[in-house]
Amino acid sequence: MQWFLLGVALLLGGYFIYGRIIERIFGIRPERNTPALVNNDGVDYVPMSTGKVYLVQLLNIAGLGPIFGPILGALYGPTALLWIVFGSIFAGAVHDYFSGMMSVRANGASVPTVVGRELGTVAKHFMNAFAVILLLLVGVVFTLGPAKLLGNLSGTSVPVWVAIIFGYYMLATIVPIDKIIGRFYPLFGALLVFMSVGLLIGLAVSDHPFYAFGMTFANLHPDHLPLWPLLFITIACGALSGFHATQSPLMARCVENEKNGRFVFYGAMIGEGVIALIWATLGMSFYQSPEALNATLAAGGPAAVVDEVSRSLLGTVGGVLAILGVVVLPITSGDTSFRAARLILSDFLKFDQKPIAKRLLVAIPLFAVGFIISRMDFDVIWRYFGWANQMTAVMMLWAAAAWLKRHGKFHWVCTLPAVFMTGVVNAYLLSAQIGFGLPMSIAGPVGIASSLVVLAWLLLRGRNDKDEVDMPALASSQN
Template sequence: MYTFIGGLLVLLAGYVFFSRYVEKQLDVDENSKTPAYKSGDGVDFIPMPTWKVYLIQFLNIAGLGPIFGALMGALYGPIAFLWVVVGCVLGGAVHDYVSGMISLRHNGASLSEIYGMYLGKKVQNIMRVITVFFCVIVGVVFVAGPAGLLNSLIPTKFGINLWIAIIFIYYFLATILPVDVIIGKIYPIFGMCLAFMAVGVGVSLILNGYHIPEIQFANLHPKNASMWPMMFVTIACGAISGFHATQSPMMARCLKNEKDGRKVFYGAMITEGVVAMVWVAAGLAFYKGTPGLAEIVLGKAGSAGAVFEISNTLLGKAGGMLAIMGVIVCPITTGDTAFRSARLALTDILNYSQEKVSNRLVVAVPMFVVGVFLTFVKFPILWRYMGWLTQAFAMVTLWASSVYFYQKGKNHWLTSISALFMTCVSVSYIMQAPEGFKLPATISNITGICVALVFLIMFFVKMKNTTTLVENTVNN
């Protein structure tokens, strides 16, 4: 219990105190004109109330990630609390805030364009392809699951294909219509529901006297799964996730003031950290430890079954409704913004105005044709790489953020330490994972450390060369 409460207080303190230090490093200027006003087009660049932008950002980056990922991560035991707190305050929230503000400073630029500015054209060209593909795949993956659940709740003579078609139609509309028409109206509502469900579960655990275990510096996974680096990929949303940086440019285009960036980007990530803490606690407390939790989340019921059971028991009928909403709506809200982010990335690459509906259709229609085709392709192996790819995105984004800070003469260690860590995680994981090279853990982990150190050396060499070039230019 003390670990859980203490962790929540640290998350709060991170927002109240540490985020202000990050804000100072960013030289936030409340008098600077934001992209929403500089490039207002009534489609993607629209000034919106800060509370709405915050809730949209929260739902964009959260979805089911801090619930399902937290429940799976809880299998490692209470040590998961530590990763959520430290990862969120020092890693994920900084990652989201800095990348969001860099996008804001560059007129709402998409993630791949930011990579080009700070990591070079070669990285940019590679990441352009990967970013668009990643967003489309995320959108496609979150079609079949919700469609299947809807079909089981409301069966039709057309079966699951009707629900797939309906979800795709919704995705298409959410992708091409102005951001304040659908996303701006329904996202804040669902964002509040997701937060309310977490608060309700957390309070109910405490009031009903459930035993929330204290932190143990041990791996309690019932299947003896390796904690390093597996836990750090399993709990991405809630700690640090590179997917967030693909979503932040969408809201960077809607902020009214630079000063609001801390509330929206850092604040939304802290909120997600709270949700993850609650579901780690719920998984361990409700099922009385990792063996009981493993029976359901690794069994036929899966994480969705755990969410239904916990919510129904702790929150009654209201909890059951929220659970159904969460398991169906949250994946859909992740999918639609993934497709919208893909459109924004493509239009940035093509430098193609989106003010006219016809221009949006030119980009969106081929993208959705590909998306619909992919729903009929079985790619379970491909999806197994998505967890790793998410953390690889975080690694690259953090290195780009470090270059940004270094060039501005600011404390680059704010992001370069996290970049080092995520490089170790990403490389070690892919070297030993079943979908990776399947090498022994010792070799994989040593490789991860070595690659991280090489990246650090490359970073300093690049920065030194850049500084020398600037000095020579000034002197000449």
């Protein structure tokens, strides 16, 4: 258990030490009015307390990713733990902080606008389309996953649960953010804490040894799949996830002061890293070997692992509550996925979202497309989601690096993870069957070369010290 506790200690240390460094590099201005105060419309721009905003942010970003991803990543062995811990501290939390705080500085703008301001109009239009596609994939994945778990739990048909969850998503997408999301997420948070802590205690008092695979950093994958780039695509949420860049602007419209950004954005990612660490630990401890874990995955996927681990460690009642905690995570991300897609499209179309009729005008077509995608094979959707997710993270990291360099700040805190992940996503796309299917001997070097080309572009860019002229800054100067 000491390895798990060490991982948690490193994550917490990352928040208090590296998180403060990131905050200083960004340069917060507590005296500025935030978008929540300037643009309060009672629908999407709504000031909320710091604790509530943190909890909503955590539940927004912690979908199936920090559970299913670490379970699949556990097949590689304890190397997955390194990626979760150090990826969260130096990549994921940095990514989430800048995606949130750059949105605050851009008047609560969605990720395509934030990226477009730094990387140009072409990047903005690319991200408009790409982010909506990603959010639809996320919304569908986070419908099918909990629907299967609820179907197994209740014996009810999965399509029935899909319809129920879609109905809830539709409601949560169009009503003011503080009516459902801001009101009920604290209850969901309590269930999440029970699930996470309860399973860990259940493991500690069981006969299962911690890390039965052994503390080796060799690649233990039963199918001999390569660590690079697959591990860094497999474990996204819980280490680094572009999906978070689509969610952070939702809370950027609710943060009351810039000084709360480190706790809300950087801190929520650290919290998700702890969740991922728990599930990777469960995968490597409940099962005696990667082959045993792989057998359960082959029989029923990650949902079968969740069901088996929860019922075994906590009994029938506790297992049901733990499974419900797992169900809550994707549902609380699925609803905000469609909400974020609505906001991105409305920003692009310049639709005022205060009238409910205009919210419905954007939301109904989104759900129609989402329903069509939900008819596809889940495994195929998950593979495309994995690549699209990390590609979004790459775009956001490069935008943050460009913003830092433009203002003469230490950009390497974003540039280094951007370089690494550019190589990962390009090598994966070139080698994967959903991509070009090239051998890794070609895909790997080309992926690395592509990251170096983008790095050269960033370093050759000129510096511009002119700060953003945004609504909050203007309003603050007038008060």
